[in-house]
Amino acid sequence: MLHQHKTLGEFINENQHAFKYTTGELSSLINSIRLAAKVVNHEVNKAGLVDITGAAGDVNVQGEAQQKLDVYANDRFIQTMINRNIVCGITSEEEDDFIVVNSKDKNHQNKYVVLIDPLDGSSNIDVNVSVGTIFSIYRRITPIGTPVTKEDFLQEGKHQVAAGYIIYGTSTMLVYSTGHGVNGFTLNPAIGTFYLSHPNMEFPEDGNIYSVNEGNYLEFPEGIKKYIKYCQQIEDDRPYTSRYIGSLASDFHRNMIKGGIYMYPKSTKNPEGKLRLLYECNPMAFLAEQANGKASDGYKRILDIKPTQLHQRVPFICGSRNMVDKAEEFMKQYS
Ligand code: AHG
Ligand code: MN
Ligand code: MN
Numbered sequence: 001m002l003h004q005h006k007t008l009g010e011f012i013n014e015n016q017h018a019f020k021y022t023t024g025e026l027s028s029l030i031n032s033i034r035l036a037a038k039v040v041n042h043e044v045n046k047a048g049l050v051d052i053t054g055a056a057g058d059v060n061v062q063g064e065a066q067q068k069l070d071v072y073a074n075d076r077f078i079q080t081m082i083n084r085n086i087v088c089g090i091t092s093e094e095e096d097d098f099i100v101v102n103s104k105d106k107n108h109q110n111k112y113v114v115l116i117d118p119l120d121g122s123s124n125i126d127v128n129v130s131v132g133t134i135f136s137i138y139r140r141i142t143p144i145g146t147p148v149t150k151e152d153f154l155q156e157g158k159h160q161v162a163a164g165y166i167i168y169g170t171s172t173m174l175v176y177s178t179g180h181g182v183n184g185f186t187l188n189p190a191i192g193t194f195y196l197s198h199p200n201m202e203f204p205e206d207g208n209i210y211s212v213n214e215g216n217y218l219e220f221p222e223g224i225k226k227y228i229k230y231c232q233q234i235e236d237d238r239p240y241t242s243r244y245i246g247s248l249a250s251d252f253h254r255n256m257i258k259g260g261i262y263m264y265p266k267s268t269k270n271p272e273g274k275l276r277l278l279y280e281c282n283p284m285a286f287l288a289e290q291a292n293g294k295a296s297d298g299y300k301r302i303l304d305i306k307p308t309q310l311h312q313r314v315p316f317i318c319g320s321r322n323m324v325d326k327a328e329e330f331m332k333q334y335s
Contacts, residue, residue, distance in 0.1 A: 005195035005196050005197060006195065006196040007193050007194065007195055007196070008034055008174065008185045008193070008194035008195070008196065009031075009193075011183065011185070011196050012027045012030055012031065013027070015178070015180070025086070025110070025111065025112065026112065026137070026161065026162065026178065028084065028086050029081070029086045029087060029112055029114070029137065029162075030162070030176065030178075032080050032081050032084045032086050033077070033080075033081075033135060033164075033166075033174075034174060034194060035080055036076050036077045036080040036081075037133065037166045037172075037174055037187075038187070038192055039076050039080070040072070040073045040076050040077070040118075040119075040133065040166075040168070041166070041168050041172045041187065041189075043069070043072055043073075043076075044069065044125075044131065044168040045168070045189075047069065047125060047128075048128065051068075052068045052069055052072060053067075053068065053069070053125055053126045054067065054068060054126060055067060055068070056068045056070065056071045058071070060093070060094050060096075061095075061096040061311060062093070062276075062311055066094060067119070067122045067125055067126075069119050069122065069125050069131070070094055070118065070119045070122050071094065073118035073119040073133060074092055074094040074095070074116075074118040074119070076118075077092075077116055077118050077133070077135075078090055078092065078099065078116075078118075081101070081114060082099075082101055085101075085102060085108075085110070086110065086112075087101055087110055087112050087113060087114050088100075088101055088102060088108065088110040088111065088112065088113060088140055088144075088148050088152075089101055089113040089114075089140070089148030089152055089153065090113065090114050090115075090116065091113070091114075091115050091116075091153050091278065091279075091310055092115070092116045092117070092118055092279070093116070093117045093118065093276060093279045093280075093311070094118060097310070098148065098150060098153055098310060100147045100148055101148075107145070108144075108145060109144055109145070110144075111139055111140050111144050112137055112138065112139060112140070112161065113137070113138050113139075113140055113148060113152050113153055114135060114136070114137055115135070115136040115137075115138070115153060115278045115279055115282075115283075116133070116134065116135045116136070116279060117133065117134040117135075117276070117279035117280055118133055119131055119132075119133065120132040120133060120134050120165070120247055120248055120249050120280065121245070121246055121247025121248065121249065121250065123246060124245070124246060124247055129245065129246075129247070130167055130168060130169035130170075130245060130247050130249075130250040131167075131168050131247055131249075131250075132165050132166055132167045132168065132247055132248070132249030132250060133165060133166040133168075133249070134163075134164075134165045134248070134249055134279060134280055134283050134284065135163065135164055135165070135283060136157075136160055136162075136163045136278065136279070136282055136283035136286070137160065137161050137162040137163065138152065138153075138155050138159055138160055138161060139159075139161055140152040141155065150310070153278065153307075153310060154278075154306075154307045154308065154309075154310070155307070156303065156304060156305065156306050156307070157277075157281075157282035157283075157285055157286060157302055157303035157304075157305065158303040158304060160179075160282065160283070160286045160303075161178065161179065162176060162177060162178040162179070163176065163177060163282070163283035163284075163286040163287055164176025164177065164283070164287065165249040165252070165253070165283070165284075165287070166249070167247075167249050167250055167253055169250060171186050171187065172186070172187040172189070173185060173186050173187070173197070173198075173253070174187070174194055175198070175201065175253065175287070176287075177286065177287055177290040177291075179290065180290075181200050181201075181290055181291070182200070182201040182202075182256075182287055182290045182291040183196060183198065183199055183200065183201065184196075184197060184198030184199075184201055185197060185198075186198075198257075201256055201257070201291050202256075202291045202292045202293075203255070203256050203259065203288065203291050203292050203293035203319060203320045203321065204258070204259035204320055205259075205292070205320055205321050205322050206259060206320055206322045206323065207240075207255065207258060207259025207260040207261065207319065207320040207323055208237055208238075208240045208241060208259065208260070209240060209241055209242070209243050209254070209255055209258055209259065209260030209261070210228070210231045210240050210241075210242055210243075210260060210261050210263070210323075211242070211243055211244045211245075211251045211254075211255060211260060211261065211262040211263065212224075212228065212242075212244060212262070212263040212264070212265075213244060213246070213264070214228070214242070214244075216265075216267045216269065219267035219268040219269060220265050220266075220267055221265055221266060221298070221331070221334070221335070222334040222335075223298065223327075223330040223331035223332070223333065223334040223335060224263065224265045224298075224327070224330070224331070226330045226333075226334055227263075227326065227327045227330040227331075230326070230330065240260075243260070248262070248264075248275065248280055248284065249284075252284055252287070252288075252318065252319075255319045255320070256287075256288075256291055256293065256319075259319075259320045259323075260319050260320060260323070261317065261318070261319035261320060261323040261324060261327060262316070262317070262318050262319050263316070263317045263318075263327065264315065264316045265298065265315045265316075265317070266315045270313065272312075272313040272314065272315075273297075273313045273314050273315035273316060274313060275313060275314065275316045276311060276312065276313055276314075277302075277305060277307055277312045277313065277314045278307060278310060278311075278312065280316070281295070281302050281314055281316045281318075282302065282303065284316075284318055285301075285302035285303050285318060286303065288318050288319070289303065292321065293318065293319055293320060293321055293324070294318070294319070294320075294321045294324040294325070295316070295317070295318040295324070296317045296318070296324055296327075296328055297314050297315045297316065297317070298315050298317055298327070298328065298331040299328065299331060299332070299335075302314070302316070302318075
C-alpha cells in the first residue's frame with residue numbers, strides 16, 4: 001500500500017511555495033534532518049549488536065551522564081547540517097555552548113538556527129524502548145552574514161519557524177510542522193524512504209491518558225497532586241489510564257494520537273522542572289499548538305516565555321486542550 005503515500009521529499013517540494021520569498025533554504029534544512037535521522041535510525045536499530053549502548057564516560061554541561069548514542073546522534077545531526085552548509089548556528093542539549101557555523105565565509109547567507117535534543121529518552125536506549133530526536137528552527141535575529149550570537153537562540157518559542165521530532169520506535173517516524181499543521185511520516189526501512197502516513201495530526205480535545213513520573217509524586221506542587229487525584233477519581237469517564245514511557249517524544253506522540261496529557265512538574269529534586277525549554281518544551285509546545293493542543297508551565301503559555309539561558313529548564317504540561325485547561329485550574333486553585 002505504500003505506493004499510495006506521498007514521500008517526504010515530494011511533500012517538501014509541493015509545500016515549498018507555501019513560504020513567502022522562499023529560497024528553498026528551509027526545505028534543504030528539513031532534508032538534511034531527514035538524512036541524519038536515517039543514519040541515526042540505522043545505528044539505533046542495531047544498538048544491541050554494536051558497542052554503542054551504555055555510558056560514554058562524560059557528563060554534559062547539565063551534569064547528566066552522556067550515553068554513547070547521545071554523543072553519536074549529536075555528532076551526526078551537527079555534522080550533517082555543517083557539511084551541507086545549511087544553517088548559521090546550532091545549539092544542542094549535549095553541547096556546552098552554541099556553535100557558530102560558517103563565520104569565516106563573509107558571503108554566507110544562511111538565516112536559520114537549529115536547536116536540538118539529539119537523543120531524547122536516553123535512559124531507554126539500553127533496554128530497547130523507543131527513543132527520539134527533537135528539533136526546533138528559528139530565523140536568526142542578528143544580521144545575515146555576521147556570526148550568530150546567543151540572542152539568536154534565546155527567542156520566545158512563538159517565533160519558531162519549524163519544529164519536529166523523530167521517534168525510533170516500533171517503526172521510525174518523522175513528525176514536523178512549519179506552522180501549517182502537523183504531518184507525520186513513517187520510514188520504510190527496506191528502501192530508506194519516509195512516507196506521509198499521518199497527514200494533519202491533531203490532539204483530540206479531550207483524552208483519558210495521563211503521563212507523569214509518579215515516583216516523584218510526594219514532591220509535586222499541591223495543584224499537580226490534586227489534579228492527579230482528579231485523574232484517578234471514579235466519576236464520568238474517569239479514572240483515566242496512566243501511561244509513561246520516559247521519552248518525551250514518544251509520550252507526546254501517543255497522547256497526540258489517542259488524547260492525553262503529559263506533565264513534568266517541578267519537584268524538590270528538580271526545582272525548575274526537568275525538561276529543557278529550548279530543546280524539548282518549545283518544539284513540543286509549537287507542535288501541540290499546531291495540532292490543536294496546548295502547552296503550559298502550569299500558569300502560562302510555554303511559547304510566550306522569554307528564555308534567558310541556553311539550558312534553561314521549565315515545568316511542562318502539554319496535551320489535549322481540555323485536559324491542560326483542567327490542570328491549570330488546579331494549579332491556580334492550589335498555588
Ligand atoms: P533526555 O534523554 O534528552 O535527557 O530526556 C529525557 C526527558 C524526557 O524525554 C522524559 O520524558 C523525561 O526526561 C524522563 O524523566 P524521568 O526519568 O525523570 O521521568
Ligand atoms: Mn530529552
Ligand atoms: Mn537528550
